[in-house]
Amino acid sequence: MAIIALFGRIDATAVPQLEKEIFTLMEGGQRKILLDFSEATYINSGGLRVLISTAKKLKGQGDLFGLCGLTDEVYKILQLVGFTTILTLFSSVGDALDRTM
DSSP states (O other), X not given: OEXXXXXXXXXXXTHHHHHHHHHHHHHTTOOEEEEEEEEEEEEOHHHHHHHHHHHHHSOSTTOEEEEESOOHHHHHHHHHXXXXXXSXXXXXXXXXXXXXX
16 A cells, blocks of 8 residues: 655645656556545645545555545545545554555
């Protein structure tokens, strides 16, 4: 499983890099990706688009796309747009590893 740690604001500055990292992993054959939001304080609509786009691409047999360590602010944003019911959420990296291995 590939783990991408996110920091600060996931906004117009950070989204292209996040998208590139995810694309590179998937292009290399990685089908299990976990985004660690422990140090992320905000996510904008561009970041939300990347989350949904990635979730749609990683929904096959044996695939996993999950988010963990959501800060209160990020969780509230995801909840507001209804993503908490359609994305796979874990409390921490350890929780994700325990539940998926």
